[in-house]
Amino acid sequence: MIQPFTINISQDLLNDLHQRLAATRWIDEFDNAGWKAGTSKAYLQSLCDYWQHGFDWAQQQQYLNGFHQYTTTIDNNTLHFILERGRGASPLPLLLTHGYPDSFVRFLKLIPLLTQPDEDGFSFDVVVPSMPGYGFSSIPTAPGMDPGKIAGVFARLMKEDLGYEKFAAHGGDWGSTITEMLARSNPDTVLAIHLTDIPFIHLFEIPAGELSPEEKAYLDKGKQWQQQEGAYAMIQSTKPQTLGYGLNDSPVGLAAWIIEKFYRWSDHQGDLETVFTRDELLTNLTIYWATGTIHSANRLYYENAQSMFAAKTAQRTPRLQTPTGVAIFPKDLIPAPRAYADRFFNIRQWTAFNEGGHFAAMEKPELLAADIRSFLKKVA
Secondary structure, X not given: OOEEOOOOOOHHHHHHHHHHHHOOOOOOOOOXXXXXXXXXXXXXXXXXXXXXXXXXXXXXXXXXXXXXEEEEEEOOEEEEEEEEOOOOOOOEEEEEEOOXXXXXXXHOOHHHHHHOOOOOOOOEEEEEEOOOOOOOOOOOOOOOOOHHHHHHHHHHXXXXXXXXXXXXXXXXXXXXXXXXXXXHHOOOOEEEEEEOOOOHHHHHHOOHHHOOHHHHHHHHHHHHHHHHHOHHHHHHHHOHHHHHHHXXXXXXXXXXXXXXXXXXXXXXXXXXXXXXXHHHHHHHHXXXXXXXXXXXXXXXXXXXXXXXXXXXXXXXXXOEEEEEEEEEOOEOOOOOOHHHHHHHEEEEEEEEOOOOEOOHHHHOHHHHHHHHHHHHHHHO
C-alpha cells in the first residue's frame, strides 16, 4: 500500500554527527595537487567544518519535503519514491533511476523542468525511486538485490502500485543498467528509454576481432580508467563489508569517499563548487549518513559481480528493440562511441554535448531535460 512519506531526521542524530565531525583524527597529506592521490585535505576540512557549523539541514529537509514523497512495500522491501504529476493534458509517465554515489537528489532540478508542459501541452508524470539500499528505501536483508532484481521492483512499482500500463524510463550510472534491464524484461510496457551512458560490460561480449578501431580505443580507455580510477569499484565488488565499517562510522571518511567521485566525474576546472553548491553536496552526504546506507549502496557492486559470476555466460546480449535515446556528456567516466551503442540498442536519438559530466541531471539539468523531452516527444 502506498503511504505518504515525510523526511524527518532527528536532532539527536544530527548532534551525534556534529560530535563525530569534531572528533575527527585527520591524516597528513603531501604530493596531492589536483587530488591525484585522493580527496584534498584542505577541501575536505573546509567542507566538513561547514557541515558541522554552517550547514542548515532543516532548510534542506524543508526543500526535500516540498516534493510529493511516498513509500510502498514490494517483496517485503520498503521502497521510497517521489511522484510529481505533470501539468499537461495527458502526461507521459517517466521513471528516473539514479546511480552511485548519489541518490534521488540527482533528479531534483530535473523534476520541475519535466512536469512543466511545453507549448504543445506535453509533460511528464515523474517517478523517482530511491534504489533499494539507498536513501530512504529499506536496506536489503538477504543476498540477491542486484540490478536485475531492482528492475523487477521498479516494474512492479510502475505497473502495480501506480497503475501505469505504459511508461518511459531514463537512467544514468547504475540507472542506465537498470533501465536497460527494465526495458528488456518489459518490452510491452516500456515505451522508450533514455540513457546518459552505455553499460560498459557489453563490450566484453564482442570478439576482439570484431571490434572497430573506435571500439578498441574505447576498450583501451576503459582499461586505463580501471587502473587509475577504478579501485573503488573493485573493492566494492569484492570486499564491501570490510570497507563499510569505516565509512558507516566516520562522517569524514564517508565524505572523503563520496566527494572524490563528484570531483573526478564532474565538469569543472579544478573548483568543484562551480558545479555543485556545498549545500547540494552535503544534502546528499547527510542522506547517506542519516540512513546508514553507504554499505548497502556499495554492496550493489558486489551483488552485481555475484550475479555475473553465477551467469557464467559470454553470449552476446541481443539488440534491444525499444527506442533508445542517448545523451553523452564529455566529462563522464568513459563516454561510449555510437558504433558500440548501436550494437545493443535501437538508437533513435544520439546527442553529444560539449559540456557536463557524470551527474548531468545536477550539473546541466536544462540540457538533459530538453534532450529527454525532445526524444520522448518523438517516439513515445
